[in-house]
Amino acid sequence: MPTTSSPKLKSKFLRPEIIAKISRMNFAGRKISEGTVAGSHSSPFKGCSSEFSSFRPYVQGDDTRHLDWKVYARCERFYVRQFEQETNMRSCLVLDRSESMNFASGAMSKYDYARIIASTLAYLITKRGDSMAFSAVSSGLDEYFPPSRSAGNLVNVLNAIASIEPSGSTSLAPAMDIIGAKIKRKTLIILISDMLTGSEEIIRSIRTFIKQKHNFMVLQVIDPAEGELPEGGKFTFVDSETRERVTINSRRSADSYRRQFGDFVSGIENSLKNCGCGYFRFSVSPHPEDEIPEGLFKAGFSFI
């Protein structure tokens, strides 16, 4: 089992104080994971496990070890004892690395904050013995690490998270389509993004994932300054991704923008929740060690 003290897992985005808080956390997804190895997540497949599931009549070819002799003694018929198979969870971390994530009103940018979340989740998933894929997306799929439960994968993912810098514009939907093509089994997809993209497209894409029985979780990261316009009057706002320039009088448009931004964010939240997607909005703060565990818990991770 990897540890933070291991030299290989050294990453500035993997914070021990957060790890300490979430080490007993597991994801209680609404849909059952479809893993490949026995693990801590219930699997729809019946198999070897200590958890009894049901009886069924013996058929030729069944392992005789599973015959329940006590039932046979009572009713002189062969029944095979079935057990619930415990499986591991397939996860896919998707990190939005678009330029908009680089925005920082304080010491920490949204991207750094997202990297902390991603690193923490990568560690948590791997620690639980689940396989984890990782992808960094912007306008397409920029980086992809196939699912693996090995410690080496975790190290690679953590290194990738630490090394990949934000660039490009956000176009999540095409990237998610590519990821969807790569995922063969039911997977918990965790998208960490500011969601400043065409919300309808990404929500449609997420809805498609959910219809395919995948678990989907969106962890939206926004900067507190994004919801308010700077004070002072006339500003030319330059879009960090498209370099488009918009000049406004912040004094005149402050209320209007605040209202629009609130509507935009709540619109995304409602849309996601309505289609069965887990959602939590992180607001970048200088104390992620408090807010990330709490946010993850609220997003659907539970302590076991």
Added chain:
Amino acid sequence: MSFAAFAFGGLRFLRPGFLYFLPLALLPALIHLLSRKKAVIYIFPSVRLLKKDALSRTTDFNLLSILLLIIRMLALSLLVFYFAGPSFVFGKKELAAGGTAVFADYSYSMNRVSGASPLWEDARAVAGELVRALAEEKPSVFVFNNGFSFQGRGEEGIKALAEKKNPTAASVNFTEGLSKFLEQNTDIKRVFVISDFAPSSFAGEVVAPADAQVLCLSLGDKAVNYFIRSCSIYDRHITVFPMLLPVGRAEYSISAKSGAERINAIAASGQSAAITVPEEYSSGRIEIDNADALPEDNVFFYSRPDREKTPLPVLRGGGGMLDRDGTYYIRKIVEQSSLFSAEVLSEPFVFGEKLTSARAAVISNPASVSSSLAAQLRGWVAKGGLLIMFPGGDTIVDDMNRDISDLLPGRMYPVKEQSLAGGAVLEIPWAGDEFSGEHYAKLSVSKFFPLRAREDALELIKSGGETLAAAVRFGDGAVILFALPADMSFSNLPVVAGFPPFFLKSLEYFVYERKEFRRNYSVGDRVSLPAGASLSFEGREIEIRPGPDAALLSAPLEEPGLYEVSGSADGKIAVNLVRGAENDLSVMSPSEIKRIFPGSALFKIRNPEAEVAHILRGKNMSAAALLLFIMLLCTETALAYKLNHS
């Protein structure tokens, strides 16, 4: 500044110097450019949500900003225009080269004070402004009242106007004169008529050549218009007929004043009032208290000096009852007068003696006149006596025609029986207009002595083409001969309404008034004075020239008031305005003025200095510029508020 003022096409400016401030209109644009802050560049995650409020993309905002800027610039421009005094010539053709004439109303009504000064002063100011503005053309300056007179060209005319006294003359119809003037002076292409446009001054229509322009400059506003229309003086009782406008003003008070002293005052109502002048005052004036708009619009009165009672010898011819020869009626008529005492005499020699102390005498029903009496009569009448003769049933006309034909105003014929009804009173110089046809309407004659008046005689009363009374001058005196007896035998003459007052008036005039001189005149009249008399007004001598009959005639009187007579006669003469005309301050409406001056331009002048310039330059647009400026200011405030709070 000349007429060729600073102009942009039809737009002209009274004070073009202010246009140098026009660049101030660029101030808002300048401030806008200078205060334009460079926007702070701010890298933002996404501008998707900002696009809606973007200044560069908000069409409304940009439009409003530009509109606001334009409005501010326009407002400042209008403010500059306002001070520059804009005026606009609306399609007015430039006048062809030609002269200009300025006619200033010089009638009495121009004395009215409207605003701060009398209208006449305003008229002079307007004329002055016109002449100065059109200095290059040297306009001809005229004044008009009862006719018009040339005052001079250019500044010379204005100088003449300045030297003129306040107007006193009544105006008569000016329109006909102006039409003739324009017809005869074809080089005059522009005529300015400066007047209060009182109806009495204008009648008919001014006919102006097609290429001449008449500009009417109206002075003064509608005024309080109470005045004394006419006045009748009966010794010390003066009946006043005021013109009270509006009609609802029924109560008023009248004062009689001698100088500044109020000698009597009465409250009155209705269409007339009588006020008594105390005996000690022989002259003064009557005025409606606090109502006369014109300072001299009041009635100057005179009262005659005390007269001594005069005996009137009446010689009755024939014999019989007194009532047969008419002396009864004569006595009854004379009894009504306090000035005469009739003394009926039957003896011609006694009558002849009485003549020496009498100034008038009556002979009624004489059969004939003896040669001695005839001689006495000739001498007496020639010295100024008035002889009134009534024939009668005893009269022998042939003897009369033979013996005193030179005394009689005509030849008498024997009695003719012919019915005559009604009578016409001809012009009687000493009675004025006191008698009319109505006074003899009930005259009924059955027979009379036909009378053929002499050429130098004055026919007094006629009926059915027949002369019933005639008068002739004889020396300093006069003889009045009736064709009817003074009794009721031939006619009802003694009881006809007009006869007694005519008889008494004739006596009064020849005995008193003719020697006293007339004391009641109107402005414009010439005063007739006895030889050796002089006339003055307010210390100024009035020019007097020899007149007919050894009398003196003054120059036409120009001002109303009390004139002083001195020298061989003394006393005061009241000179009043022609009533019902000049002191009627009603003015014509613009439509009435336009009707009299068809095709003319009418301007109401309140501030001569400022408005004359605008008249010459077109329509005054200052008020419009100011109004527009205020409207733009309001719009600017509303827009600015909207921009700052949207």
